[in-house]
Amino acid sequence: MHAKQNLFFLLKIRIKGGGYLRVKNRVREIRKKRGITQVQMAKDLKITRQTIHAIETHKYNPSLELALKILDYLDVPLEEIFFLERRDQEDDR
Amino acid sequence: MTVKKRTAILSYLFVNIPLFVGGNFLLYFLGKMEESIKNFQITDYLWFNLVGIIGVFIGAILMQWIFKKKDDVPIGDERTIIHLKNYTVILLYGILFISGLLLLTLYFFGVQTIEIGWLFAYLAIIFILTIFGALAIILLK
Numbered sequence: 001m002h003a004k005q006n007l008f009f010l011l012k013i014r015i016k017g018g019g020y021l022r023v024k025n026r027v028r029e030i031r032k033k034r035g036i037t038q039v040q041m042a043k044d045l046k047i048t049r050q051t052i053h054a055i056e057t058h059k060y061n062p063s064l065e066l067a068l069k070i071l072d073y074l075d076v077p078l079e080e081i082f083f084l085e086r087r088d089q090e091d092d093r
Numbered sequence: 094m095t096v097k098k099r100t101a102i103l104s105y106l107f108v109n110i111p112l113f114v115g116g117n118f119l120l121y122f123l124g125k126m127e128e129s130i131k132n133f134q135i136t137d138y139l140w141f142n143l144v145g146i147i148g149v150f151i152g153a154i155l156m157q158w159i160f161k162k163k164d165d166v167p168i169g170d171e172r173t174i175i176h177l178k179n180y181t182v183i184l185l186y187g188i189l190f191i192s193g194l195l196l197l198t199l200y201f202f203g204v205q206t207i208e209i210g211w212l213f214a215y216l217a218i219i220f221i222l223t224i225f226g227a228l229a230i231i232l233l234k
Contacts, residue, residue, distance in 0.1 A: 043165055043166055047170040048166060048167055048169065050172070051170050060172055065171075
């Protein structure tokens with residue numbers, strides 16, 4: 001495993017019987033569908049562009065407050081953006 | 094003046110005032126040391142403060158430039174705070190580790206007493222490096 005990826009072990013939720021759960025999102029997909037740029041979204045949500053990039057690449061899980069802001073901003077239900085993905089192996093992507 | 098601007102100015106002063114006070118004390122105690130390089134005179138203090146004030150103004154202009162360059166996108170958010178918290182913990186460990194190591198090294202080299210000037214110099218280095226580190230975290234992360 002790549003050394004940098006090891007830092008993201010905290011984002012994984014280990015489950016019984018091996019494997020782990022990880023919070024994934026479709027922020028990039030929905031944002032691009034709406035034709036919104038990262039900069040515009042950052043301005044509107046009052047967060048940095050880097051944070052949006054980190055969320056979109058699943059390197060950062062937003063706080064509940066920010067997650068709700070994103071839901072409100074993109075006007076979609078929770079389950080359409082954020083979901084848990086089960087991984088059986090230790091591959092990160 | 095907006096609340097945001099006032100907070101920025103107050104934060105900037107909050108960082109810079111201790112630098113000035115500490116810097117003046119540093120000069121004073123360095124001058125008082127037994128093997129002092131120079132006994133600093135009032136003109137030295139004036140020069141130090143003048144250069145410092147110019148530095149503070151240049152820093153303020155640079156900060157404004159950075160804010161403008163970002164095209165109204167906030168410079169920090171919840172992730173920045175998390176990064177700064179992690180930085181503080183790592184920094185605390187680093188300072189304790191290096192201080193311990195330094196203390197042991199001095200002890201094994203037979204140093205029994207440390208002049209207060211050196212402690213001020215050490216503190217000044219920590220203070221400046223901490224601030225630059227925090228700025229780097231905010232701007233680069």
